[in-house]
Amino acid sequence: MTRPFRVAIIGAGPAGIYAADLLTKAERDFEVSIDLFERLPTPFGLVRYGVAPDHPRIKGIINALIKVLDRGDIRLFSNVEYGVDINLGELTDRYDAVIFSTGCFVDASLNLPGVDLPGSYGAADFVNWYDSHPDVGQTWPLEAKSVAVLGNGNVALDVARVLAKQADDMHTTEIPEHVYAGLKDSQVTDVHVFGRRGPAQAKFTPLELRELGHVADVDIIVYPEDFEFDEGSMAAIESSNQVKQVAKTLTDFTMREPTGAKRRLHLHFLHAPVAILGEDRVTGLRTERQELDGTGNVTGTGEFHDWDVEAVYRAIGYAGTALPQLPFDAAKGVIPNHEGRVVDAEEQAKAAEADVIPGVYATGWIKRGPVGLIGHTKGDALETITHIIDDRSAGVLSDPVYPGEDAIVDLLESKGIDYVDWEGYHRVETAEKAAGEAEGRERVKIATRGGMLAEARGHVHSESAAPVSGH
Ligand code: NAP
Numbered sequence: 284m285t286r287p288f289r290v291a292i293i294g295a296g297p298a299g300i301y302a303a304d305l306l307t308k309a310e311r312d313f314e315v316s317i318d319l320f321e322r323l324p325t326p327f328g329l330v331r332y333g334v335a336p337d338h339p340r341i342k343g344i345i346n347a348l349i350k351v352l353d354r355g356d357i358r359l360f361s362n363v364e365y366g367v368d369i370n371l372g373e374l375t376d377r378y379d380a381v382i383f384s385t386g387c388f389v390d391a392s393l394n395l396p397g398v399d400l401p402g403s404y405g406a407a408d409f410v411n412w413y414d415s416h417p418d419v420g421q422t423w424p425l426e427a428k429s430v431a432v433l434g435n436g437n438v439a440l441d442v443a444r445v446l447a448k449q450a451d452d453m454h455t456t457e458i459p460e461h462v463y464a465g466l467k468d469s470q471v472t473d474v475h476v477f478g479r480r481g482p483a484q485a486k487f488t489p490l491e492l493r494e495l496g497h498v499a500d501v502d503i504i505v506y507p508e509d510f511e512f513d514e515g516s517m518a519a520i521e522s523s524n525q526v527k528q529v530a531k532t533l534t535d536f537t538m539r540e541p542t543g544a545k546r547r548l549h550l551h552f553l554h555a556p557v558a559i560l561g562e563d564r565v566t567g568l569r570t571e572r573q574e575l576d577g578t579g580n581v582t583g584t585g586e587f588h589d590w591d592v593e594a595v596y597r598a599i600g601y602a603g604t605a606l607p608q609l610p611f612d613a614a615k616g617v618i619p620n621h622e623g624r625v626v627d628a629e630e631q632a633k634a635a636e637a638d639v640i641p642g643v644y645a646t647g648w649i650k651r652g653p654v655g656l657i658g659h660t661k662g663d664a665l666e667t668i669t670h671i672i673d674d675r676s677a678g679v680l681s682d683p684v685y686p687g688e689d690a691i692v693d694l695l696e697s698k699g700i701d702y703v704d705w706e707g708y709h710r711v712e713t714a715e716k717a718a719g720e721a722e723g724r725e726r727v728k729i730a731t732r733g734g735m736l737a738e739a740r741g742h743v744h745s746e747s748a749a750p751v752s753g754h
Contacts, residue, residue: 325703447501474546
């Protein structure tokens with residue numbers, strides 16, 4: 284084969300871009316040509332639409348991802364949705380290998396009485412709002428004075444911090460005006476975060492937890508009776524520096540005296556949610572007191588508490604979403620795969636000899652589930668691309684029908700798909716930075732698809748104009 288080995292990557296979040304980067308740099312004896320597809324007008328996935336705006340250090344990962352795409356050896360086709368604009372057959376006809384890196388971006392479901400009441404929200408929906416995702420509404424109800432946040436992971440911390448923080452302290456970030464105005468109107472005074480297990484089982488990371496202690500005009504309140512450490516907890520503290528730091532920071536919080544701050548952030552442990560209360564809308568949360576069973580797990584004590592809250596945010600984890608024409612393991616919320624090679628049945632994912640779908644791969648959260656920090660997806664990507672290189676070398680992949688680099692451009696153009704390329708992204712970024720500079724901020728995000736597409740086109744073409752492309 285003298286032509287380049289053609290690879291399509293579906294999903295331009297960190298998982299997809301790391302896979303593209305590692306594949307271009309990997310030791311191999313053949314040339315590769317990689318196209319990256321993204322359903323939104325802009326790339327970067329959860330770094331742009333999941334990381335909280337007041338976390339500029341993590342948002343800064345975008346700069347490293349930009350460097351990868353600035354090299355010019357990976358083409359970007361944004362505003363192209365898999366399953367809508369393009370299907371699996373159209374991809375496999377044009378590429379030797381297709382990698383899915385579509386991530387997890389919806390809330391895991393929680394089976395609780397009252398979960399569908401108005402005032403019960405999924406954390407991912409709130410995150411989408413404050414990160415101004417272009418596909419969600421621009422208003423968010425923040426009239427509740429007292430709110431509950433369920434879960435003890437970093438998303439729960441993000442949600443609790445953004446709810447408790449003064450809007451003016453958020454205004455230095457990239458949030459657009461409608462998010463600032465919504466936060467400014469918030470009536471919240473008390474945010475209660477509930478973990479169903481103990482302080483040593485919280486999944487917070489130390490840095491993010493410590494940050495909570497420095498939020499201006501917010502008192503952190505913890506309850507000494509929640510500080511139970513069983514044998515399992517002590518073993519976890521001794522074996523993990525991270526658990527040790529989290530337990531120490533939480534224990535340090537018990538020494539703090541309230542300062543009379545405008546808002547309070549309460550961290551409760553050993554309270555499992557059992558019902559969201561209310562008739563027409565949320566008026567409370569019922570929890571059952573838990574006790575540790577010696578292993579770090581918990582059992583219910585039969586003692587219930589009702590908390591007066593007017594809103595409940597469920598931050599109990601993300602879930603994967605099934606993709607058209609691909610198998611899906613609904614229990615795990617992933618595309619079933621064996622080390623990144625997509626297989627066609629869930630049980631087979633466990634076996635090395637699983638029935639692999641040739642040329643179809645997965646990486647990132649849609650490969651292994653929504654756990655782990657952004658950098659962890661690099662390991663996934665390495666495993667997946669190593670298998671792609673092996674499969675290419677073993678000759679198990681069939682040749683695409685249309686292997687030329689122009690074939691995809693011809694297809695998208697013939698379908699009238701208004702894709703945005705990397706130059707188009709740069710125009711969006713330039714506009715966002717200019718809007719930020721005017722206000723002394725690094726950038727202000729454009730909040731609508733129309734706004735982003737207009738910038739990507741450089742205002743030259745009309746909404747229905749030809750593809751935004753440098754080709
Ligand atoms: P997570 O870390 O898995 O935390 C989920 C939390 O929800 C756990 O405390 C879990 O408790 C709890 N939970 C699950 N089911 C529950 C139920 N039925 N009732 C009550 N509680 C329940 O998930 P995440 O917070 O969505 O974060 C996902 C990943 O992104 C994590 O790796 C996280 O570190 C990362 N992230 C990082 C940042 C950052 O700033 N660095 C920000 C956001 C996300 P159990 O432990 O008892 O199951």
